[in-house]
Amino acid sequence: MPSKPRVLVLDGPNLNLLGERSPHIYGRQTLAEVRALLAEHARTRGVELEFFQSNHEGALIDRLHEARHRVQGVVINPGALTHYSYALRDAIEAVGLPAVEVHLSDLHAREEFRRISVIAPVCIAQVSGRGAQSYLEGLDRLISYMSAKEATGSSWKSGV
Numbered sequence: 001m002p003s004k005p006r007v008l009v010l011d012g013p014n015l016n017l018l019g020e021r022s023p024h025i026y027g028r029q030t031l032a033e034v035r036a037l038l039a040e041h042a043r044t045r046g047v048e049l050e051f052f053q054s055n056h057e058g059a060l061i062d063r064l065h066e067a068r069h070r071v072q073g074v075v076i077n078p079g080a081l082t083h084y085s086y087a088l089r090d091a092i093e094a095v096g097l098p099a100v101e102v103h104l105s106d107l108h109a110r111e112e113f114r115r116i117s118v119i120a121p122v123c124i125a126q127v128s129g130r131g132a133q134s135y136l137e138g139l140d141r142l143i144s145y146m147s148a149k150e151a152t153g154s155s156w157k158s159g160v
Contacts, residue, residue: 004048005146007139008071008097009038010060011053012079012088018104025105027131034132038075041136045143057081061091073142074099075135082107082117093122098145102138103128 011031014021019030029037035051042049050071052063060081064074074097081088082101092099101119106129108115120126125141127134 004046005072005143006048006050006070007042007142008064008067008074009035009049009051009135010063010074010076010078011051012057012060012077012081013055014079015077016053016055027104029132034135037132038135038139042139045139047139047143057085057088061088064088064091064095068095068097071097073097073146075102075138075142076100076119076123077102077104077135078119082119083114084118086118089118089122092119098142098149099123100138100142101126101128102134104131104134105129 015031018034019028031053039049050067052060054060054063060078067074074092076092076099078085078088078101082103099122101117101123103126107117109129117126124145125138127138127141130137
C-alpha cells in the first residue's frame, strides 16, 4: 500500500442525529465521537480518513465520484439508503473502489425491510450490530483487503 492510504468514510441520512435519535437502537455516541474514535483507530494503522455526511443521496454520490482518484477505499454507513438506493449502489460499483458497508444496529434483528441491503452486493464486507465498533471492524476489513491486494500486486480497483 502507499505510505498512507486514504479512506473515504461516508455517512448517510440521519446519522448527523446520532446520540439523539433512538439511542436505544443506535447508542448515545454522537457522530463526532464515532469519527474521533475511528480517526484514532485509523492513525494507529497508518491510514488517513476523509469524512462526509449528508442527508441527500445525490450529495453522497457526488462525494464518492469526486473522491475516486484520491482515496483507495470506502467505509459507508448508508443509513436508510441501504434498503433502496440503487443509485448509490451503482455509484459504488462504478468507482470501482473496495467498500465496506457498516451499521451501528444489527440489520438482521430489525424490521423485515431493514434486513435487505441493495448496497452489500457491491461491497467486500458488511459489518452491523456492533455500535461504533462496526466502523472500526469495517476499517480493519478494508485495510486487510487492500493489503492482500497489494501483496499480490493486484489493483485495489479489481475484484470488487
